[in-house]
Amino acid sequence: MEQITGYLRADxxxxxxxxxxxxxxxxxxxxVAKMITRKVPGAVCLANQYGCGQIGKDLEQTFRTLAGLGRNPNVGAVMVVGLGCESLQPGLLADNIALSGKPVEMIIIQNNGGTSGAIAKGTQLLKKLAANVAKAEPSHYPASEIILGLECGASDATSGLAANPSLGYAADMLVQSGGSIILSETVEIIGAEHVLARRAANPEIAAKLLGVVQAFEQRVVNEGSDIRDTQPTPGNKAGGITTLEEKSLGCIYKAGTTAVNDVLAYAEGIRGKGLSVMDTPGHDIQSMIGMLAGGAQIVAFTTGRGSPCGTPIAPVVKITANKQTYAKMMDNIDVYVGGVIEGSSSIQVSGAQIYEQVMAACNGQLTCSEKLQHREFALWRIGTSY
Structure with missing residues (x-):
């Protein structure tokens, strides 16, 4: 059985x-969080803009997302930086993350002399956390421990024809090895939900999947809009995608052929092996962040027209089947699968190449987004600020 090189966490x-x-x-x-992070080499800061002026389910979802990112197994230790009076209480956030067993520290700006005092105290605490994390020794674990997030962005016709089917083959390989995969981007399931629902492990999961897709589209209707006014995007259309249904049929290829075992809310923790579907928007960064909050340690991301996006805490394997995009954005692309279209390769061969690249990243090889320090962050808001 293939192995990965990883870090065993307390949970x-x-x-x-x-x-x-x-x-x-x-x-x-x-x-303040950014200033503390800059003083400790190797530390990473989430560029979170939210947590205040939120109520109800919107606040709950922001909390669930930040807590899930803190509990992600790619994170060895966490520092929570709070102002002190925000809606999202920093103490509750720190306590929730600490349930995972990893070291957690907290600094409150209002209680530590304002900006300068909080930076000084926070830097001191963060250096201790970093020194502790640096002592962790990696070891070998089975590939069945992998949770792979599946993403597509800046899609064009080559995505649905080659890149997504190739990724789907790789996804099947991982599931067959005992691993887990997450399909996201609910907006890009609309019009193909009946195809995906036929793969549900039982009628209850099928009904939940169809309900999630219907609710997503209804939210847009309730706002007085039609999702097809913006989907496909202008870039998708320029790349040869003509309808939302066409885009969605291409999108779901990423999930391979295995059964849908679960349907998750945004940033909800994954509960089992195999394929889960997570309710996320089509916004690439928000979608990836949701899957990482749900426990994914790595993302495989297909792109037709080219996307450089990465994440703060997980490697992103970037894949394209567009020859022009690969030539123009070679430093952003990890795997080129255009041979499927050119006739020099097959979905099976290209899928195996993607799988090998995922394994390489899970054994310490840096992806293009990591080398270029792409650490984009955005979370999905579902409410209005008050």
Whole structure:
């Protein structure tokens, strides 16, 4: 059985990276969080702008997302930086992350002399966390420990024809090895939900999947809009995608052929092996962040027209089947699968190449997005600020 090189966490999960993460609990704490992070080499800061002026389910979802990122197994230790009066209480966030068993520290700006005092105290605490995390020794674990997030962005006709089917083959290989995969982007299931629902492990999961897709589209209708006014996007259309249904049929190829075993809310923790579907928007960064909050340690991302996006805590394997995109954005692309279209390769061969690249990343090889320090962050808001 193939193995990965990872870090065993206190909750039994395996990380393929060993980050020290700084999480501001609101936009008011972001600057201080960034300044603390800059003083500790190797630390990573989430550029979170939210956590204040939120209520109800919107606040709950922001909390669930930030807490899930803190609990992600790629994170060895966490510092929560709070202002002190925000809606998303930093103490509750720190306590929730600490349930995973990893070291967690908290600094409150209002209680530590303002900006300068909080930076000084926070830097001191973060250096101790970083020193502790650096002592962690990686070991070998089975590939069945991998949770792979599936993403597509800046799609064109080559995505549905070659890149997504190739990724789907790789996804099947991982599931057959005992691993887990997450399909996201609910908006890009609309029009193909009946195809995906036929793969549900039972009628209850099928009904839940169809309900999630219907609710997503209804939210747009309730706002007085039609999702087809913006989907496909202008870039998708320029790349040869003509309808949302066509885009969705291409999108779901990423999930391979295995059964749909679960349907998750945004940033909800994954509960089992095999294929899960997560309710996320089509916004690439928000979608990836949701899957990482749900426990994914790595993302495989197909792109037709080219996307450089990465994440703060997980490697992103970038894949394209567009020859022109590969030539123009070679430093952003990890795997080229255009041979499927050119006739020099097959979906099976290209899928195996993607799988090998995922395994390489899970054994420490840096992806293009990591080398270029792409650490984009955005989370999905579902409410209005008050």
């Amino acid at each position: 039994g999960k395996i990380g393929v990276r060993n980050h020290v993460l700084v999480i501001p609990s609101s936009g008011c704490a972001l600057h």
